[in-house]
Amino acid sequence: MVSSAVRSLTPWLPPETAGLSGATASTLGNPVLNHTVCRMVPLAMERPGLERVPAVAIALGQLVKQSLALRSPTGGWPADLPQTPENLAPYLSEETGELLEILAAVEPGLECDRTLVPVPTLVPHLLWMLASSGYEIMRLIEGVQAHIHSPEAQGAAYVIRLVPVLVITVDGASYALDLVTQTDPVPTLYLPESSEIRLLENDLDSQPRPWGDLLTKIAQQVSDHQPGLAALLGDGGQVDILQPWQPWQPATLHLHLHLAEMAVQGQAQPALAASAVPEALYLPPPSWSSTPATTPSFTLDDFASTLVDGPGDATTGVLGDWLTFTDERWVQTLLTTSAQRLIAQHLPQLWSGLAGDLTAEQRSHRETVCNRITYRAADLVQGANGLFKHTFVHEPVLVADLWPRLRWYLAQSSERVMQLLGGVSAQVLPPGLSWQQGSLYLRPLMQLTTPQRSWIVDLSRGRLLPTSPQALPGDAAVDVTDAPWRGQLSVAELATLVDHDLTTFTPAIAALRQGTPIHLHRLDAEAGCQLGQLTLNWCFTL
Incomplete structure (x- = not known):
């Protein structure tokens, strides 16, 4: 998807890059990574995926429909019983069981083989996966205005951005890359996780919160919507890499998230080029x-x-x-498909654990995992407005x-x-x-x-x-x-x-x-x- 860092970030790009309307994906700031190829399982779910199988799609729709009905104000849920995955599970057991049963019957062959991915191609793909995980995540990657409360900032208003850093470790050496600027990270700009921030732009959730807490929520949101990134955000993803003059070697990919201060609000910024989004059809x-x-x-x-x-x-x-x-019908379509899409991202994980004869304990574990995913999906589209909500x-x-x-x-x-x-x-x-x-x-x-x-x-x-x-x-x-x-x-x-x-x-x-x-x-x-x-x-x- 991606090629450089946003032109609105021009003041924070290296001088040789800032003059361009976008740094190309083939010219990363790190020359080693620019010529590195990974052999890996695709991180994003391949499409058409399991949710495109007709029987799976029907079962998934029924599960989401029943879950949303139970959690609606008119669903008749007892007022003294908390709506938790455990309490909701008995009322969704039929729909959950049917989905898992249909998944177990899907023919093998949907698993993805490892493919070759150049790092300059991987970088924009990772950015899209992050940005597609949530509206707030995309806005934070682009940069937003926020109040920062810390001993150093004293409650001043800054432009801040989420800094996703890809770290590749191979044979004892580590290479780090800021996915947005596509250059070496600048840790001196990172805010401490104890800093309290309050987002100021548009209808972003303006509740003051420690940056460390927000970081945890962002990581959970990304893992929910793009399960392929969960390993990179945790212990690391295992791949093989090939570099010039080297044999194939095992390597580990990590994805670290930081918050960086970009500028004090009101600092002059260069005007965007008039041709950034041209009005004309084409040049005469x-x-x-x-x-x-x-x-x-x-x-x-x-x-x-x-x-x-x-x-x-x-x-x-x-x-x-x-x-x-x-139009409530259109509203419900938006909310329902948003919930279905989150669950669909986890179908390969659920499907892979259903092969063969499972013990009762293994089946119970699969149902528990499915119930938790369903709960998180429904939570995003129901209730009061808040962080990562579609409401x-x-x-x-x-x-x-x-x-x-x-x-x-x-x-x-x-x-x-x-x-x-x-x-x-x-x-x-x-x-x-x-x-x-x-x-x-x-x-x-x-x-x-x-x-x-x-x-x-x-x-x-x-x-x-x-x-x-x-x-x-x-x-x-x-x-x-x-x-x-x-x-x-x-x-x-x-x-x-x-x-x-x-x-x-x-x-x-x-x-x-x-x-x-x-x-x-x-x-x-x-x-x-x-x-x-x-x-x-x-x-x-x-």
């Missing part, structure tokens, strides 16, 4: 240049660079109004807080979608013109419509647009130069790939293309609360 023929693009790949830096430039733009116009989703759809939400959340739902659907949101180096041949080179962007557009007027919000930057940007024609040829799915495609074929990812992994977001009814609470209008519709569309621009 006289301006065409044959110079190769300098950024053939993409990292979370490129993705975060599409954020709004300054806080002054954040609540302009309709962005400062409140929105309520009124913002139950209450009025500021439009300025909604667009970055929708942007995350798009990005976490697949690594490919996140790459395209941040921009990929490509050549495009529109009919009637010559080849054009630049960054190809997936542009998601949220349209809010009331009987009186409508607004278009560019989810790439959170800006109001006077009209939709001019999109690349569907019959234009596209050559993506640095992506796992690279090759000659038409824009229409690329759009089909995106539609497939969204429909398969985030069906509620894909359904927004047809629109969903809303109430728009306009604070600057006499009408006050107005009936309206939210529609989500996407197109490609260069």
Whole structure:
């Protein structure tokens, strides 16, 4: 997915990297890692996975449906009985048993063989896995404003970011890499885990908490949503690596999480390049240049660079109004599929332990594991708003807080979608013109419509647009130069790939293309609360 660190992080990148719109994935700051290849089992669950097996999908849906029904306010749960995995288990035993029974009947052959993965390819993949684990995690990786309470900070407001560090240990030597800047880590910027922080941006959970506690919750959230990273966050993952002039050697991968201070709030930052997310369809023929693009790949830096430039733009116009989703059917689809997806990530683990004849104790253990996973999945989509919750759809939400959340739902659907949101180096041949080179962007557009007027919000930057940007024609040829799915495609074929990812992994977001009814609470209008519709569309621009 990724290629460099976000352009919004430019002040903290090395001078030789900061001038680029993104450091390429093939030019890591560590020359040793840049030429290292790993032989390993894929970290992310292969798709189509177990949850795509029809019988498994039905059983999974029934388990989530019953779990959410039991935990709902109208579910009839005794008020004096805590809702714990152990207490809920007897009421879910039928659905849990059916899912495990169906999994046990799935034919072998779904296990993944070890594959060769160059470290420059592994780095963006790890970043996507982390960012897709939670909205707050993605925002922390990109960098957010926060109050820091520590003996050194004295409650000042800073820009902080989550620093994921990949450590590869081989033959007694260790190599460390900051996954975001793709350079050597800078431990002097790390905050002590005893520091208390309070997040300040958007509707992020602003409860003050020790950084160490938040770090523990982040690690648990990542392990829940991407079980393949659990070993890396713990004792380490075992792989084989190959380096120039060396034989294959056993190695250990670790993933360490830190919080780093980036700048004091208000510190001047360089303006983003005007071409970061261009409005034009393509360069006019006289301006065409044959110079190769300098950024053939993409990292979370490129993705975060599409954020709004300054806080002054954040609540302009309709962005400062409140929105309520009124279609409960759509709301439940969003919540249910979010819960199902978390459980689906653990299906390979559950399936692998069901082979052969199990003892009663082993079966009981599998049921206990499944109950705990189901409990955590339901907890994310029910109850009060809070850290890592999807429950913002139950209450009025500021439009300025909604667009970055929708942007995350798009990005976490697949690594490919996140790459395209941040921009990929490509050549495009529109009919009637010559080849054009630049960054190809997936542009998601949220349209809010009331009987009186409508607004278009560019989810790439959170800006109001006077009209939709001019999109690349569907019959234009596209050559993506640095992506796992690279090759000659038409824009229409690329759009089909995106539609497939969204429909398969985030069906509620894909359904927004047809629109969903809303109430728009306009604070600057006499009408006050107005009936309206939210529609989500996407197109490609260069």
